[in-house]
Amino acid sequence: MKKLFIILSATLLIACNTSKEKNKVGKNTSNEMISENNKEKINDTVTYEDSVMLLGKANRKGFQMDAFKDWFNTGYEDYKVDTETAEKLKPLLKDVDITVFMGTWCEDSQRETPHFYKILDAANFDESKLTLITVSEEKTTPQGYEEGKNITNVPTIIFFKNDKELGRIVEYPIESLEKDMFAILSGKDYKHAYAE
Template sequence: MKKLFIILSATLVIACNSSKEKSKVDKNTSKEMISENNKEKVNDTVPYEDSVMLLGKANRNGFQMDAFKDWFNTGYANYEVDSETVEKLKPLLKDITITVFMGTWCEDSQRETPHFYKIIDETGFDESKLTLVTVSEEKTTPQGFEEGKNITNVPTIIFYKNDKELGRIVEYPIESLEKDMFAILSGKEYKHAYAE
């Protein structure tokens, strides 16, 4: 049983980190992603293994699809927010925009994304200032939303002020999502898990 757990753990780490893994994304989906009036669609899915994955721009409504709602709703409901740190975050989020890159296929994303949404709900963050991008196993989208963003692992949560990146949380927090967000937004020294 211990061997099986180690093998499964190693497989999950490789799945969320490896850019060599090939997903079953139809390269022609980019044509379907843009509507006739050139507005971006959100929450589009493509086939993935025995189910689907979200690919491209998305929002929390996408997580209520049958393929995702169990892990999202359970993760959201069961997460206990650090209320003390959330109170400190509230004023710091005022002029912030956030971009989240995640993969619905990735266990790290499935764990952290519902927690992140619960935290921003507790802070009263204006969700119109949040961009959610769902990526393939190669960390790509048909529209190239990831280009120039150095997305190597997911989830990657990037915090901006006046269009300047303040910092990012990559794959998992160092202390906790709330404390890592506070460190980034308060200007403290912070290095994400893959920083050199």
């Protein structure tokens, strides 16, 4: 038994050292869950610096892991939703799908993602129409979810209607999340922070 423990300890030590050499992203730490509908892994974590990060498809439950719940819950609870604009968003969000690319390692993502979820809750958004993709510092996923999406900064929140992109908020809102969402969804001329 002692021999087995030593072998396992050595294996873990090698795996951790190897993972830090690969852009500080490591091996799966087995916190993932399997989506009931499509059997995809969600809320998959990998080692990152002295903790972990989510990598790949995720959902709100992933933010309740110990590594993320403090910033997520505090950001959610402390955010004051512009309820007037959230009410205006309700009918506009009905036929919309949203894809969010964010990094649990990224301060901008840590700030904006909880706020975004609180706005969606205030607008009674159907969360089954939200796809959350968590990326590495290189803005990539092992599955390639970012391919063809032009993800340069995170968070990037993309709004779709009938599979056509209506617009996106990149890294931070221009006016506020609610007002930027309203501008995009109501068809106003909107340019995100990095638009040319």
